[in-house]
Amino acid sequence: MLVSLNWLKQYVNIDSLSPEDLAEKITRSGIEVDAVIDRSQGMTNVVVGYVVSKEKHPDADKLNVCQVEVGEGDVRQIICGAPNVEAGQKVIVALPGARLPGGVKIKKAKMRGVESNGMICSLQELGVEGRTVPKAYADGIYVLPEDAVPGSNALELVGLSDIVLELGLTPNRSDALSMLGVAYEVAAILSEEVKLPEINYATASESAENFIKVSTEAPELNPLYAAKVIKNVKIAESPLWLQHYLMAAGIRPHNNVVDITNYILMEYGQPLHAFDYDALKTNEIVVRLAKDGEKIVTLDDQERTLQAHNLVITNGIEPVAVAGVMGGANSEVTSDTTTVVIEAAYFDGFTVRRTSKELGLRSDSSARFEKGVDPNRVLVAAERAAQLLSELAGGEVLQGTVLVDQLDKTPTRVVVSPDFINARLGMKISLEDMLSILHRLQFDVEAANGLLIIDAPTRRQDIKIEEDIVEEIARLYGYDEIPMTLPEGAVTIGGLTSYQEKRRVVRNVMEGAGLLQAVTYSLTSAELAQKFALKVEETTKLLMPMSEERTTLRQSLIPHLIEAASYNVARKADSVSLYEVGSVFLGQTEEELPYEEEHLAIVLTGKWVDNQWQGEKRSVDFFVAKGIIEALFDKLGLTERVTYEKGSVDGLHPGQTANVLLDGHKIGIIGGLHPAERKKLDLKETFVAELNLYAILNAVTDALVYTPVPRFPEISRDIALELDRLKPAGEIESIIRGAGTKLLKDVKVFDVYEGEKMEAGKKSVAFSLTYFDPERTLTDEEVTNAHNKVLKALAEAGAEVR
Amino acid sequence: MEQQLKQLELEALAKIEAASNLKELNEVRVAYLGKKGPITDLLKGMGKLSPEERPKMGALVNTVREHVTEKLETKVAHLEEQAVLEQLEKEAIDVTLPGRPVRVGNRHPLTRVVEEIEDLFLSMGYEIAEGPEVEKDYYNFEALNLPKGHPARDMQDTFYITEETLLRTHTSPVQARTMIEKKGEPFRIICPGKVFRRDNDDATHSHQFMQVEGLVVGENIRMSDLKGTLDIIAKKMFGADREIRLRPSFFPFTEPSVEMDISCFKCGGSGCNVCKHTGWIEILGAGMVHPNVLEMGGYDPKKYSGFAFGIGAERIAMLKYGVEDIRHFYTNDTRFISQFQRTEG
Structure with missing residues (x-):
């Protein structure tokens, strides 16, 4: 809403303060003034001119040489290119020295050899928006009425000696979509009267x-x-x-x-x-x-x-x-x-x-x-x-x-007690002050039995309930007067839920491992929505998408993370490691909403170690990614419940993909990006992982109770096995753990070898087994007995001890 | 014999002196003091001496042994010291060379802002409430006093999934859900989360952004409580010397509604580019929970009241860190994110 102050003055006296101060007052009491626009834009030397004569410019078809009277006996020659200039018109003339909007300065000039002492102006040249200029003058100069006096100030005549307030109206204040509405508001703020137009006619x-x-x-x-x-x-x-x-x-x-x-x-x-x-x-x-x-x-x-x-x-x-x-x-x-x-x-x-x-x-x-x-x-x-x-x-x-x-024109009645108003505000405004404010707003009000009975004028359709009166009183009393307190009453016990706490731990682990947190969009293309997804279910699509890139809610975080990695690599980053925690959207629940599952995903690409002057460089590999995931499970106390198996995911390297299982259920994947995908995106070695965080963080773990620090020595025995190259070491480890007695405390792979000394298609895997009894020192015989059981189980499973 | 001893002592001391390493020194020790050495031999020959001479010679032999041993020990210490010095010199490094890089990741700036707000309110007994990004029209609009056809729905142009489901336009539906869940009990919550509006992405608009809302419902919750709480946010996020001012505004779910400005943290209020020369910066919207909203949430508006506020995490981060383009938060340029590594203050 644009409010001309010249116009507003017809209804309410605003002479007591500057436009800026008025704007500030209006803003502070309820309607935001977005801008105070000076329509004159600082223009000077713009006067009424009378076109005495018009002749064609000798050297330019489209120009006219006009003799223009700009004051008594003051006739100047002005070149004008407007198609609609005619002798006998009253026009707007910018004299030499005039400054026009847009930094235009008018000077004496020669145009094609003929002197010109000013400019005959269009309204647009005076800063008026073209779309508001009358069509007759939209493509030429503006013509003033015949009674305009040459030499007098033209800005006043065309209404440009005016200030306009641009109001940013909220939807409730449609009453201020009119000059009278604004006048009522301003009158209430300034404690002035509103002068309504007098209507009479024959x-x-x-x-x-x-x-x-x-x-x-x-x-x-x-x-x-x-x-x-x-x-x-x-x-x-x-x-x-x-x-x-x-x-x-x-x-x-x-x-x-x-x-x-x-x-x-x-x-x-x-x-x-x-x-x-x-x-x-x-x-x-x-x-x-x-x-x-x-x-x-x-x-x-x-x-x-x-x-x-x-x-x-x-x-x-x-x-x-x-x-x-x-x-x-x-x-x-x-x-x-x-x-x-x-x-x-x-x-x-x-x-x-x-x-x-x-x-x-x-x-x-x-x-x-x-x-x-x-x-x-x-x-x-x-x-x-x-x-x-x-x-x-x-x-x-x-x-x-x-x-x-048949229109109901009765005002809305609101009955409210002054105590209620003060209780809601946390203030002690007197009844007298409340009444004064309501009168200034021209609300009909009656105070009776400790209540205010208010009939709000029908122009204020936003006034319906007690709280609306609370707001009216408060805004005109001044929000600055509201004191600052904090909520009283019973103390609530706040805090993070276990899930929320663990989610922060997840972030800490990822960041401790050197990953930056990314935030990507939930919306993606139909093509990417299910790519790399842990679970593929019915997708959720927008009714009216704005672009093909954002039509569908994602079922995996990986595609956008890979995009982010690719974005960084294209900008010369030779190592990118990112993680994201965000929701994926699967199928539909009873509420007819998709099931939202929070996931964690990571992407690693390029160098993992790059210690420049020492010359130590190492690219990311599968085990870097897996190490990060293992660290997370360690931190969450889930390591012993997690297993890994060979997996298969479209878009990932078929030989470098693992499923991650928690208590035997698949809750994640780790894998290398397929070379064909990498080529498309111009990425070097790239590894990704995605875990169902919801499943992981809701897995209940036992209370933490300390195990005594060992007082008796541990004894270790090694086993080296010759295995098929693709035989999972994890399976062998399971056999060992299964066969070990309660004395077997730990099993670790400490060496893997493939190469010259091995038969083709074979590998050597060496395990270190730790035996331990918390109560006493084990005898050699006891360890040997336990170890033999392991060896027997391996032999039965066909694993060949080297 | 005495002569012999003196000679041996001089010889031994000279050899000790000449020894350049511990091995040579050990050879000298074995040669002179060992069981087969000349001094031992001399001691063995003492039997031939007269009883008067024996003690005298014994003492002399001991004196020689002591001299030699002492000299040996001094020399050993010296050589060991020498060896250490040599080793130290050999091991000297250029300490100005950079250390081996330790990768340290960090949170996204939006998470940093959100957690800062969360932590502030956690310390005041608030809970963190979360909800789905895809919502029912009912929770996103109707339960918040925005019935179908309400003009104010235009303020939040919406991505619809179906006629009845949509991408939430604010985290307020979490407030509506929490009220139903709390079954009439007073509560204080903070609701952070991703929200969506039908906007074309540009420097100041993003179709997805992050909001943090707060809601307190209880008996006798006053507007002064809202103002006091907002003041704490302003001071925590933008500095202890910030002042706040409230301006009347409109949100369908609150009445009265306000917008909060803070005194400009850059110029302190005298006027600069950040505050567009007004001295004040608009930070957030807030208000007293509309009675219709309380009622739909199962709270008797006669007995209960509440306040709510909503903060745009991007806006806070842009102001706080001087970020000029909202798209930086979603391109995930590592050169951007890694800047939010360090602590402040």
Whole structure:
């Protein structure tokens, strides 16, 4: 909402403070002023000129040499390139020395050899937005009325000696979508009175109801429809002051009839529509729901197809306007119009909103209906229109208003106790102060039996409940006056849940291992949504995606992590290690929502060790990734419940992929990126892992109880086995652990060898077994007995001891 | 014999002196003091001496032995010291060369901001409540006083999955769910999480971002409690000398609603680029929980009241760390993330 202060001054006295201070006060008490715009933009030396004569420039077809009077006896030669400059016009002249918006400085100059002492200006050159300039002057200079006095200040004449406040309105304050609404707000803030426009006009002898009939077939959606008929209207340009107020409000002037409806729209916040009476043809207005597929050509010359829930104004036969949204071309006011019908109505906000959305037509009118106009201003606005059409367009207003009216105009009553207000605020505002504030807001208030009985004016449709009064009192009393306290009452025991605590541990382990935390998008392409997924289930897709890259919720974190790695590698990072904790979206729950499972994923690419001057370099490999995952399980106390087996995942190296199992259930994968994938992304050795964090962090572990530090020696025995190259050492380890008695405390692989000394297709794996009894020192015989059981089990399993 | 002894002593001392390492020295020791050495031999020959001479010679032999031993020990100590010095010199390094890199990762700046806020409120007895990113329209809008067709739904353009499900536009649905879960008991929660709006990504917009909301419900929760709590956030996140101011605003789920500004942490309020020369920076939205919201959550608005606030983690991080483009948080450039490694203050 753009508020011209010159216009606002018509309704409320704001002379006591500067525009900046006024803006600050408005902002602090409820409506944010986004900008204070000086329409003059510091312009000087811009005066009215009279074009005495116009001659073609001798050397330039498109230029004219004009003699322009810019003060008594002060005639200057000015070159002008505008197509619409003519002798006899009053124009706007920027004299040498003038500064125009955009840093333009006007100087004496020669144009193609002919001297020019200034510039004849268009409104755009004076900083007026092109879309608000009247069409007649949109592509040329602006022409002033004949009575403009040469040499006088032109800025004032075109309304540019004005300040405009740009209000950022929240949806509840639709009352401030009008100059009067803003005036009420400002008056409340400054403790001033509001001067309402005085409405009076002469009426013709004929009665409007003899000209037109009004009915509505949808009274719930259109409880009030009023029509006024004005005859003998002379379509012309509006007076300058009106045009300039509209332009300051961001509206392009058209002709006096249209401008008057727009003026009242801005003044009262009540949208009006003007029909050409003769074009209506039927002497009848019927408001009804559209027929499915019914068509109308709107004022913007677009054919619109309507649906059965759209509300339309018809002449009893065909639509002549889409209610509250836009008029029809068939009944438009043109330069030939002589009789107009002014519509002032109340349309259901939801219906207008839906229709304007469906038609893609957002107008100043629909914006106001959507939020609900003031029921008590509809008829006033109609009267105001009649007055202005009579004053400014020479119209004769027919007697009476033709209307259907079932609209409830009673104000909302709110009963609230001052104690409640103070309790909610944590303040002690006196009853007197509360009453004073409510009076300033022009709320009807009565204090009785310790209660405030308030009838809020209907322009304030946001005032409905006690809390709304709390806010009104607080904002005008000043939020700065609210003290600072902390909640009292029973102390709540807060803290992280076990899951949340463990999740922080996960982050710490990942970061301790040198990984950076990444955050990537939950939305991805259909193609990537299930890639690398631990579990593939039905995907969740957007109804209306904005791009193909973001149509589907992901089922794996890995694709975006790989993208991030690739992004960094493309920027010359030779080592990237990232982790992410985030949700994946699987199938559907009973709530018809996808099942959201929190996962952890990592990506490692390039060098893992790069100790530059020592010359130690090592690329990441599978076991770096696995080591990080193992460290995590150690930290979470799950190591003994986790096993690994050879796995297979599309996109991962078939020989370097493991499934991670917790208590025998698959909860993760670790693997190398398939060479073909790496090639596509220009990545070197790249390893990834993804774990179902939800399963891992919800795995309950025993309370931590210490085991005594050994007092007796441990005894170790080694076993070296010759195995097939692809025989999993983990299987052998399981056999050893299974066969070892309770004396076998630990089994570790300490050497793996493949190469010259081994038969092709074979490898040697050496295990170190630790035997230990916490109660005593073991004898050699006891250890040998236990160890023999292991050897026997290995022999039975066909593992050959070297 | 005395003559012989003196001669031996001189010889031994000279050889000790000449020895350049421990091995040579040991040879000297064995040669002169060993069981087969000349001094032992002399001692063995003492039997031939007269009883008067024996003690005298015995003493003399002992004196010689002592001299030689003493000299030996001194020389050993010297040589050992020498050896240590040599070793030290050999092992000397250039200490200005860089150490072997230890990889240390760190949290994403958004997590850093979120955890900082979480920790602040955990210390004040709050719980952390979390909820799904895909939500029912009911929890995201209706339970928050935003019925279908409400104009304020436009404020939050939404990614819908179906007519009834959507990507949450704020973490407020967690508040709605928590109220139902707490069954009328007072509570204090912080709800961090990812949220989504139908925006094209640019320097100031992101279709996915991170929010931290807070909600307190209890008997006699006042607007002054909200203001006091917001003041703590401002001081914790932006410095102890920050001042706050509240401006009236509008959110469908709170009444009254406010926006909080903090005094500019860069210029202190005198006006600069960060605060657009106003001295104040808008930080967050907040308000007293709307009675409709309480009621839908199963709390009697006559008895209970509450406050809520919502913070954009990106906005806080951008202001706090001077980040100019919101997209940095989602490109995962390691040169960006790794800057948020170190501690502050």
